[in-house]
Amino acid sequence: MGSSWLDHPSLNLDLNVGSLPFPVDSPKAVLAMESKHVDKKVSIKDKKAIKALEAELVLATEENRKLNEVLTATIASYSAVRKQLIELMNTPHPEGGSRSNLPPGKRRSESLDANMETTSSEGSCKRARDDCKPKVWKLHVRSDPSDTSLVVRDGYQWRKYGQKVTRDNPCPRAYFRCSFAPSCPVKKKVQRSAEDTSILVATYAGEHNHDLRSRPGAPSLRPITAAPDLNSSGSQPEMASLGFQRSLVEHMAFSLSEDPAFKAALATAISGKMLPLRTG
DNA sequence: CGCCTTTGACCAGCGC
């Protein structure tokens, strides 16, 4: 995930963890404004409470500012590393050209898939076949490790057409085709993560050429990460595709709803918003 | 009966 998709305007969630959920120039200013109206009614005890809240807000704002700095630095360093990687991949190997520094026995396309799900537009070293590679993205779904079905319920109807045990993962990989529409070119591979068998990794290739009509009663999936294809992310129109944005928003909403820090921050923000009502 | 899963065989790409 490049900073490009993080910077996408439609994806800007304007997160303000640790501060109020509405725009404020300064928490002090807000409290001063509010206290103007209730000043005569508030007791000394209330004033102390307001002071305490004020201090808390200043701390939270400061914390938010620091978190923003850390996030900015992280994105910047990620971009730098990604740029370096792309440069390395485009640089011809000094010792005889086409050989890349892959581990022995590792195929090039495999390696690319494992690292970046790279597809096309990476330079002349790619064969023509790669140029028509479909959009690829991964979805990680938590499931019961004892459940061996390798089924990722995503609303679409899939037909399994193969299963294989791959070299780098003892868990079998299942191959599915979209059977919702006969002409739909989308395929997906589902395999348990080698590190954490409770996680199913679904790799989608291509885009559905039909509407999603999820059947009633179909349980919703629990995505823990939806990592879009990094290399096809180079083209913004693809990034802005509805499917991508939907999965991203679902992923973000899920991540936030599961994040204890976010819950705590939300609770703080709500109580901060409601407190003046109670005192007034 | 139609759709699905299973599973061994086959094919193509890649490294040696």
Place this chain on the structure above:
DNA sequence: GCGCTGGTCAAAGGCG
């Protein structure tokens, strides 16, 4: 060219 590997095919059988 050979062997390894991932991806796909297709026949057989199961299930509703």
